[in-house]
Amino acid sequence: MESKSVRVMSKEEDEFFDGVTIENGEVQDTKFFETGDEVSVIHIGNFTFRTDSIGVKIVLGLIIAAIAAFLLFIALPVALIILGVLLVIWFILSFFGKK
DSSP: OOOOOOOOOOOOHHHOOSSSEEEEEEEOOOOOOEEEEEEEEEHHHHHHETTTHHHHHHHHHHHHHHHHHHHIIHHHHHHHHHHHHHHHHHHHHHHHHOO
């Protein structure tokens, strides 16, 4: 097993590092600041999206729109068709079941 060397980051590396650091034996998330204003950060699994970029906002908006379109135009019609077929089967069975 290879031994990886560990070293203390320089002040410049620490300032621009976008990740998790270990300080005093505890894992701490780094804070994100942009010109003094706190930047919102979205964590999805192991991915982090900084929402200060217009490109990230557009991509996230497109993903949300795609999910909404899928639910509205594909999932909902399929569910309604299945419900309609089950309803017709229930009517037919209830009609022939009564004697």
